[in-house]
Amino acid sequence: MRCTGAVLWMFLVLSAAGSTLELGIEPRYASKFQYDQQLLEKMIRKEVEMEKWEVINEKLGLITRVKERVDQLMESDKLEKRISEVLGNITRLQEQVNHLSE
């Protein structure tokens, strides 16, 4: 999966950066291991969040496509109304012609 690759890459980069800054480890973590573990857990949560956003974006895309289809159908509904208007006009013209030929 694309996200997993990105998250693991970020983890590797950040833990490499962390090991070059041994003294920079935040004091609320008892050890580097615990710090790395918390970081990994945080990244996994981010990944789950990103996957949710992907699903949301997918659904939004679907909604947009359905809306476009509805718009198209409304257009064809307008077309139907115009066709029946034209047919009504033709019928009226036929009646007028019939009256003239009487």
Ligand SMILES: *[C@@H]1O[C@H](CO)[C@@H](O)[C@H](O)[C@H]1NC(C)=O
């Ligand atoms: C139908 O006839 C009316 C009145 O003559 C006209 O205003 C209208 O544009 C016509 N509709 C179509 C679709 O030709």
